[in-house]
Amino acid sequence: MNLRRVALLTGPLVLLWALQTEVNHLLSSRQLFFFAGGLHVAFIALTQPFGPGLAAVLVGGLLCDAATPVAFGTHAALFGFAHNVIFRMRDRIPKDDTVAAALLALFANFGLFLAISVVLSPGGPAAWPRLAADLVCSQVIVALTTPWFFSLQGRLIDLVEAALALRAERLR
């Protein structure tokens, strides 16, 4: 497995995690929550090779697990499953279309949010209004940030690959 590529794909996920925690810190006074699971998997599953992509998504999931009171590996397993679902149908999704990418991230985010809600099942039906508010908040932020995050990941990969190619050429 190409460990350099795994590290390259994991870097933006760490940044996303840091931004997500900052946004949640700010939203806490309004009792709102931002969940960005869809953003963790969508770009990687859509554009990257299977092995490094799955490894990066699992590392991103473990990063989320470490900071939350869920069984260690829950996020990783769910992110891995979402990655595989998108990976299997990625030939039918236009990779360069921003709207399609945003829709994919939204669907993935919706599915992951529901899956975690089912796993944790907080407070029964009484918790549904709060869960709905958190889901709406998450979907709005994911829809707004998907083009930026996809572009960031794409540019970072292009930059590093170009730099590595240049270095290899110089060494030759």
Next chain:
Amino acid sequence: MPSRRFDQARPFLTLGIILAFWLVLPAALKSFVRASFFELTAPITLAASKVRDLQEFWALRSHSKTELIEAGRDQARINASYEVAVQQTAELKAEIARLEELLRLPARDQYRLEHARVARRDFSAWWQRIVIRKGRDFGIPAGAPVVFSGGVVGRVVEVRATTAIVELITSPGVRLAGVIEGDSRPISFQGGNNPTFAPPTGIVELMPLDIIASPTSPKRLVTSGYGGVFPPGLTLGTVIRAELGSDGLHKSGEVRLDERLGSLNEVTVLVPLNVEVPLPAR
């Protein structure tokens, strides 16, 4: 055809093998990996918190000298009233110690106060937690109660090298014993669902039938001291509704919690002196 089907299932098979391998890993190894991942991200959390502090510092620096003088004057007044309260507290403590000695009662639990900045707040429908900027480096033990000026915040659930995680009383999974102020009968308190754009709420159960509470005449709910985690008399919230429970023997109701719990910046950890964790050498 079977080969193509296998190709399609291969990603899921790979994930299945990874998950099966993960499930059979020893719990100690998983715990170590979890702690490693947390410590890996701790500098990011701490750096973001310190940047926020710096931002606040520069915002405060932009205030005029007149505002600073006014704030200093107000602070001096508050300090004066606190000094009186401190003297009264010292007098009462001495009285309690004298009575305890006279009646040969066991001494009450004593705590060391450890003030800590909040590095991160994480409030969802699933969990309600904060990360504070003090951990093992300040001898904070797991299970220590955490308070603020408005009452109980929660308790420390995980302690790391330089941070600690506090589960708030607003968290749906939290349960503890409380009493109505002036009453000695214990009531079960549970963190509730926290509606958006509204103060957090909790639930009380097993409340005696003679207790009447409504939004117009709320009752203050305080910690009972049973269970040994929280000292007695700390504010939990106010009971604003009490109705006959399904069993007909007790009442259940709603507790309004302090809305400042959602925007905490500084908290105090009560470190029990009898379970003091040794501080690492610095």
